[in-house]
Amino acid sequence: MEKKNLIRNGEIVVYVDASLFSRDVVIKSLYWYGDKFHTQVSAEMNAYVVVLKPMANAAIKEEDLGYYLQKFERDIVDFSLREVVNKETTNIRELLVAKAFSNGEFDEAPPGNVSDAVGFDPMSIPINDAR
Amino acid sequence: MAEADVITKNRKFKELGFYDNQENNVYFLLPMRFARLNQEKEVLVNEVGDHLVVREGTFQKIVQRELNKEDDPDLFGDLVANHFISESRIPPLIDVLATRYRTKKAFLNNFTMLHIFVMSLRCEHTCHYCQVSRVTQDKDKFDMSRDHIDKGIDMMLQSPSPHVTMEFQGGEALLAFDNIKYAVERVHLLAGLRNKSVTFVICTNLALVNEEILLYCKEHEILISSSLDGPAFIHNSNRTRPGRNSYELAIKGIELSKRILGPSRVSALMTTTNLSLDYPIEIVEEYYKQGFRNMFLRPISPYGFAVRNERKNKYETDRFLEFYKKALGRILEYNLAGEFFTEDYATIILRKMLTPFPVGYVDLNSPTGCITNVIAFNYDGSIFASDESRMLAEMKDFTFQLGHLDTHSYEEVFYSKRALEIVSTGINESLPGCSDCAFQPYCGADPIQNHATQGDMYGYRPTSSFCQKNMEIIRYLIELMDKDKAIAKIFESWVKSRS
């Protein structure tokens, strides 16, 4: 039977379907709750069970817990989308950084007739030491 | 329809028709991040720091391949042209993107530029927020010796950078003006031999400034960085000295300096205190009245007492953000009325957002600007990773001491294990929280502040006042530009003037 997310005894309990969401996504979402909540996560059959218990000094009212539950549910989805982007773009990102710092050995001329594609000459850039 | 909400950007390379030979919803993702701006909008940021404000839900649509070129041609075109998605597995302009990535990090090319020399710890002020200064006549104990000045100059001139800045700080640097003259003249002798150009800056409260000093500064092209905290009642309450006339002396000094050196060679820095937070409008108007057309709204220094109190830090940052927005609002009013008046912190962030140029600003660099951009030589010859880390040392925390001018060579300081450890904790691309944050290309990393306020150099973003401040200021700046085209134009003019 599917378990419902709930608020119980002043704590938020979330069941995250492990077939849909990864451990990293759960942990990355939880990270941002550690300032206000004691966070706890455990693995059950096909779910991660997340418990968020407000810290005594966090001044979180009982009636605010619904908001945090909703926020956490949304964060899980957001981080899962970010995970897709991260996974799909790992190679291109590595290639980009390698090309950026390679001193030319990975370079090929950009295709087409674009000579000054971004409108400036990178060699003429002043380096600012403002502080 | 969605396209109505998309900010149409210049398509720098090709007309949309160029892409039309592709399947309608086949596309490849490029590295990008997203954040929610408010209830209606979210912002996408790509790997080289371009941003696009879109309607809420767009990121999800893109990732789940629900975007269709036919239904959403404007959005699709913008995403392709701005390198958020590509119609081929490797985008045709990857080399252009790589060049832009390299350019963004070009502030690293020359390594350390700013060299802080703490000429004296002595000061005739007794400001309550200052943790370092001493009211004393004891020059031997609290002034930098000529031997250390020589060694500091020698180390500075070993920097790989063809251009370095030598900044004289205190205490009150002008109490050791003879030594400043000695240092400037020595640098003149040696810099040419090493092919270095050197910019000199004296940081001073101006209480001791006089014509003779300023004529010397004019002759040697020395810049003056002074202090102005706001109107007299704020400035004098922040900066206590016998006679309670710090403000009057500062104003007189600023006027004299501008007259002798020219207005562009005199700047003022504001120290924000609890008292300042109640008077954002008055402080901005004071700067305007004194003829300044830029100002730097700096947060309260986190290096004071009770620095590790998380709740208090959060509360103070909330108050600072409220102050910042009100003050920025007043500055924007001047601009809307036709004046040109900039806020420096916003300008730094906006340059990162709106221009392809590298922006080297110590607090907003990744890798961190300490060591890679700045180094501090303390009055006693000890060497620190930044100005703030020598202040920590006054509180008996020597974590960021990298060595001593008497005993350590350039290599032993800059390539030490400690230096490596500090810099490697200051790379926000790989820090927890930051690595997925949309604002990472605009933000920085500050291991020293993390250590001082949270007890470890990596830091914990949810309770970090550095994170809280930057996240909200960056979000706010994007929101302002999105909501009001007149403000977007003003911001563009701010970054142009400094390019």
Ligand code: SF4
């Ligand atoms: S410090 Fe905060 S705002 Fe800055 S990059 Fe990290 S998470 Fe983002």
